[in-house]
Amino acid sequence: KIAQVKKDIARVKTIIRQNQLEQ
Structure with missing residues (x-):
């Protein structure tokens, strides 16, 4: 479902x- 994909994308972005902050 698209909603679940959006959740996964948000998780990956975070x-x-x-x-990036650690590096």
């Missing part, structure tokens, strides 16, 4: 943002 993880990427955290990784």
Whole structure:
């Protein structure tokens, strides 16, 4: 479902943002 995909994308974006802050 699209809603679940959006949740996964948001989760990935937050993880990427955290990784960029650490580097």
